Amino acid sequence: MFLEAFGNDAFVLLAALLLIVGVIVVKFSHKLGFPALVLFILVGMMIGSDGLGLVYFDNAEIAQLIGILALVIILFEGGLQTKFSTVRSVALPSLSLATLGVVITSSVVALAAMLVFDVTWYEAFLFGAIVGSTDAAAVFAALKERNIKAKMGATLEAESGTNDPMAVFLTLSFIQLIINENTSIWVLVPNFFWQMGAGLVLGLLLGKIASASINRINLESSGLYPIFSVAFALLTYSITAFIGGSGFLAVYVAALVIGNSELTYRYSIFQFNEGFAWMAQILMFIILGLLVFPEQLFTTEVMLSGILISLVLMFVARPVAIFLSTLGMKYSQKERLFLSWAGLRGAVPIVLATFPIVAGIENGVLFFNVVFFVVLTSALIQGSSISYVAKKLHLVGPKKDTPHHSIELISIGKANAEMVQFKTNEDTAVVGRKLHEIPFPTRATISAIVREDRLISPHGETEIKSGDFLYILVSQKDKESLRKLLNEKNVHAKSS
Known part of the structure; x- marks a missing residue:
C-alpha cells in the first residue's frame, strides 16, 4: 500500500x-x-x-x-x-x-x-x-x-x-x-x-x-x-x-x-x-x-x-x-x-x-x-x-440570496460595538429613503452597502433600495434600537 x-x-x-x-x-x-x-x-x-x-x-x-x-x-x-x-x-x-x-x-x-x-x-x-x-x-x-x-x-x-x-x-x-x-x-x-x-x-x-x-x-x-x-x-x-x-x-x-x-x-x-x-x-x-x-x-x-x-x-x-x-x-x-x-x-x-x-x-x-x-x-x-x-410541481421559490460578503470588524468581545448585517426587502420601512432621512441611533454608522454584489460607499444622499445588504457599526447599547428601526415594515407598500 x-x-x-x-x-x-x-x-x-x-x-x-x-x-x-x-x-x-x-x-x-x-x-x-x-x-x-x-x-x-x-x-x-x-x-x-x-x-x-x-x-x-x-x-x-x-x-x-x-x-x-x-x-x-x-x-x-x-x-x-x-x-x-x-x-x-x-x-x-x-x-x-x-x-x-x-x-x-x-x-x-x-x-x-x-x-x-x-x-x-x-x-x-x-x-x-x-x-x-x-x-x-x-x-x-x-x-x-x-x-x-x-x-x-x-x-x-x-x-x-x-x-x-x-x-x-x-x-x-x-x-x-x-x-x-x-x-x-x-x-x-x-x-x-x-x-x-x-x-x-x-x-x-x-x-x-x-x-x-x-x-x-x-x-x-x-x-x-x-x-x-x-x-x-x-x-x-x-x-x-x-x-x-x-x-x-x-x-x-x-x-x-x-x-x-x-x-x-x-x-x-x-x-x-x-x-x-x-x-x-x-x-x-x-x-x-x-x-x-x-x-x-x-x-x-x-x-x-x-x-x-x-x-x-x-x-x-x-x-x-x-x-x-x-x-x-x-x-x-x-x-x-x-x-x-x-x-x-x-x-x-x-x-x-x-x-x-x-x-x-x-x-x-x-x-x-x-x-x-x-x-x-x-x-x-x-x-x-x-x-x-x-x-x-410549481414549488420553486425566489432565488436565494446568500451574502458572500459578510464582514465583522469588531465585536463585543473587545469593544462595546459590533458590525450588524441587514438585508432589506420591499417591505422594509427604510427602503426608498435617503440616509440623512433615516433616524439612526446616535452611535450607529453605516459603513458599507452591498448592492447586486457591488460595494457602495454610503453618504447622506444615498437612497436605500430593496435587496441592499447594509453593514452598520453600532454600539451595543443602541443595537436594540437599531434592530427595531430596521425591522419596521413599510405600511404604505403593504396597503398599496
Whole structure:
C-alpha cells in the first residue's frame, strides 16, 4: 500500500490532495446539479484497495467514530443556520415526520427486507430502521442555494435535523433485541421517552449555557470563539450520550438556541462552522467510500437487492410515510409528492449500517453493502432531480440570496460595538429613503452597502433600495434600537 511504503509524509500529501479534490468536486457538483456526496464516496472507493490501492481500510469501528463526529459537526452547523421562525412554522409536520414517519418508513422497508433477504423479523426491522431516516448532510447540501419553496425547504431541513435520533434509537434497539433474546420490546418504550426527553432538555440547557459563555468570555483572539462553539457541540453530544439520551437531538437543539441568540463574533463562528462542516462531510464520505469494497458491492445479489429496496423506499415507503404523517395538515398533494421525492438518504444510514457489523450481527456485512447501494441510488436519482421535480410541481421559490460578503470588524468581545448585517426587502420601512432621512441611533454608522454584489460607499444622499445588504457599526447599547428601526415594515407598500 502507498501509505505503508512512504509513511507519514505520504499521509499528509494524500490528505491535502483529497481536500483539494473534495473542494473541486463540490464546485462541479453544483454546476452539474449532482450530489457531492456521491462523488466523495467514489473518490474513497477509487483510492481504496479495490481501486488504485493507495489505502487499505476495513475498520468499521473507526469509520463509525469518524461518522459520528462528522454528523455532530454537520448537525451543529445546520442548527446554527436555522431560524426559530422557520422551525416554528413547520414544527408539527416535522415532528410527525421525524417520529411517525421514520417508524412507518422503517416498517414498510422491513416488510420488503423480509421478502428480499429471507431473515427474521427483528433483522428485517433492523434493516428498515437503518434506512428509515433522511440524512441531514445530504438534505442540507442539496437544498443549499437552491430556490425551493421556503415551506418545503424548512420542512425537509427540520425533519432531517430531528429524525436521526429516531433512526439511531430503532437501530440500537433492534440490535439489542437480536443479541439478547430475553429483552422485551416493551422495555424500549420508556427508553425512547428518556432518550428524546434528555436530548431535548440538555440541548436547550447547554445551548443557553454556550450562548452566555461565548458572550461573556473575553478571549485574546477572535479565532478562539468558533473553536469554543465547536467544543460546546461535542460537549453537548457526549454528556447527553453518557446519560443515555439522544446526543444528536441535543446537538441540533443546542445549535438552534445558539444560532438564534445574540452572539459576539457571530459571523466568524458561522463561517468557521460552515467550512468545518464541509471538511467533515468530505472526510466522512471518503472514509465511508474506503470502507466499502466494490468487488463486494457490485455483485448480482447486492445490486438486485439494493434496486428492489430502493424502489420500495422511493415509491412506497417514503410516500406512505409522508401522506400518513401529514394527514390533516396544510400540505397540498403536490407538496406531499415533493416531500416524498426529496427524502434523501446519505451518511446516517451508512454510519448506522456499521453498527450491526461492530455488534457481530450475522447479516451485518450484507446489510452494509445493500444500504450503501441504496444510498448511492437515492443520491443519484433523487438528489440530482430535486430542482427538476420542484419546477414540475410549481414549488420553486425566489432565488436565494446568500451574502458572500459578510464582514465583522469588531465585536463585543473587545469593544462595546459590533458590525450588524441587514438585508432589506420591499417591505422594509427604510427602503426608498435617503440616509440623512433615516433616524439612526446616535452611535450607529453605516459603513458599507452591498448592492447586486457591488460595494457602495454610503453618504447622506444615498437612497436605500430593496435587496441592499447594509453593514452598520453600532454600539451595543443602541443595537436594540437599531434592530427595531430596521425591522419596521413599510405600511404604505403593504396597503398599496
